[in-house]
Amino acid sequence: MKAWIATVVLLAPATALAGGAESFSYLEPGDLTPGSGNGAVDYTVYAPGMRYPMEAGPSFPNSQVWGHGGGSGPGGGQCDLENYSYPWRDNYCETRSWDMPLCPSGVGHQGQDIRAPTCEPGVHWHVASEAGTVTNVGSFSVYITAADGTRFDYLHGSGNAVSSGQSVEKGQRINKTDNEFGGTPTTYHLHYNIKQDVAGVGFIFVSPYMSLVESYEELLGIGGDVLGDASVDACSAVVGYAHDENEPEAQLAVQVYFDGGPSSGATGVEIVADEYREALCDLLGSCEHGFTLELPRSLRDGSDHEISLFHGGSEDSAAVEIETASSFNCAPPPIPDGEIRLIGGPEVVAAWGLSPFWDASPVDAALLASLPEGEFFPDEPVLVMAEGDDTVWWMDPGSKRRVPSEEVAAAWGQSFDDVEVWPAHVLADVPQGPAMRAEVFLLQAPDGSLYAVDEQPCDPSGCELGGGGTGGGPDGGTGGGDDDGGDSTPTEAEETDAALPGQDQGDDGCGCRSGSGSGGFALSAFGLIFGLRRRRLRGVG
């Protein structure tokens, strides 16, 4: 049983008596009470910068059902001191029959149960985790929705101090810890949910555990004595360093925030300051504390932006600001040649593993309208190889497109580990389009619409042999340069010259025809495979 330990002397001896603990510690996320189900090993802080939902500590997130006084617990009463002591224990995904897509078993407890400083009802205040709107006061529930749309749920409380529709400030009192449950009392605790719009799933419950850890450390004032700096270098990178004088050899995880901080809803990026810098050796007595962060393309928009550097929050301390803002203003990069393809929404972004933050360049409507537009970007990636051939292809509807390397696949959020093996004759007859681009370049319209910049499909006029199908076209052009209204049956010459998988036709790779006389059949099979493929289920990695 591994516990993260943070040495913190609690500042409130009176309340510490209830907990019987002097230092805060927590078990890792997903480490549920033995026998209580499969936890989600999820270190994501879904609500960075939030306020811990109890007004005061100490406080004890752990299981109600598997704790003392619970139906599956070891006996004793709910006020047993062990329930009111560290370490914390995750109970998101604890055994329940409720469907939960982010739980390893597909079912489980959606939130985290939190005990108050003492085992007393109607005494300890819950407070708003973020400023926002009270979007529900139910029979035993209160929801607060923050400006960014994240919803924080408070269940089983009493003495509501808010009403539906009311605006609240971060830290404002909501209600008190109790056992309200629609006439059937539960134990004295706060059931706390965080609900977010997660691409690929929808508006669902996410693990609150690490957000609670971070916010609790903030509440207790845990932090280090950290030095650091960050600035933009040549509009390509944010360079800097971070160093903790109390742990001089530690390589710190630092948080680079753009245009605000964790409490303002700004976007932050975490990176480990572990790069060697000769200059730091003498100054700090330790050398490996530098970092070089790619400058997100989405911030290269000709506007002023600020950078602030923070440390902590996710593992061993609360987020504290190291360095106040420095600013930058970078022009947008040139848009590569090609056509633009509309990306259907966050679900497509998630299915591909794309990143508008890193890869999307903001463009205005006029510029966007001037660019040639192709077909919709595919909803999900399909990488395949033929039996007996290790060439990897991206199946862009209507054509196959060579994936030059695993690095190129990774740039598009894909892995060669996920490649499907198709019958060789099916793949051989799929027209070949241009190779997958090595660089992901996205465009973001003012209304938020996203486009991928892609190769233009192969030009039928470039085919050496007249009458051949071109493939690769957005319409799925499978055959028949039909000047004469001809059918799609390949000519003998086409069959002879057909490109087979693995036969490179140059980097552009445009293949003009199908590879055998059974093209019609093969393409039907291709379509069938596409049509019958079940949407892949991929969960928490």
Next chain:
Amino acid sequence: MRSPRKSIILACLGAATGCAAPEDASTPTAARSATPDALRSPEPPRRGTVLGGERVRRVAQWPVDDAIDESVVAMMPPTERGAIDELTLPALVSSRPEFASSTKVMPGPRWYATWSQHDGLTVTLNASGEARVHPHVSSFEGNERVRGTDAFVTQNETIWSVTWVENGIAYDLGLECKSPTMPQCQSGAYAMDLAEDLVFVGPREGTR
């Protein structure tokens, strides 16, 4: 806030390597360069982890104004009718008179919520126009079909929720019973029926 020690370091970095501490450690970092050469890396820049997930806008696909259910709009409290016009997303409201007449509309920057209560039932609706993309979460099939699309239906502490994407927007309907023993909360069927009964009420094209 910058400590004297930090000022020393920054000044030294600005002057490259081999720097001794300045004589006056409290001197501000006037000579600090924007990007000290000493911090530049020969390595290509890395991408870090976007905290809390990357935010991606959902682009609304607006129903035509003719699709607005005027009878339901008329049932809503007058103050709430006005609130519809402030929304930035297609608004759905229950067509059941008992809920339409008690609907409260709460707008957010890229979301809205509605709330209504009747006869021991609390019905909430959250609509989101901004998704979070997490690298460890890809896609899931719904476990039910609602409003002609995949939906995810589940229960949390006896509160039912129905989640789906429509009009390009993520919607979530919640149903809470005053007592968990009420028949409407014994399964997800009633919550799904409530979702089916939602209708488009605006905002109109000229106001959005």
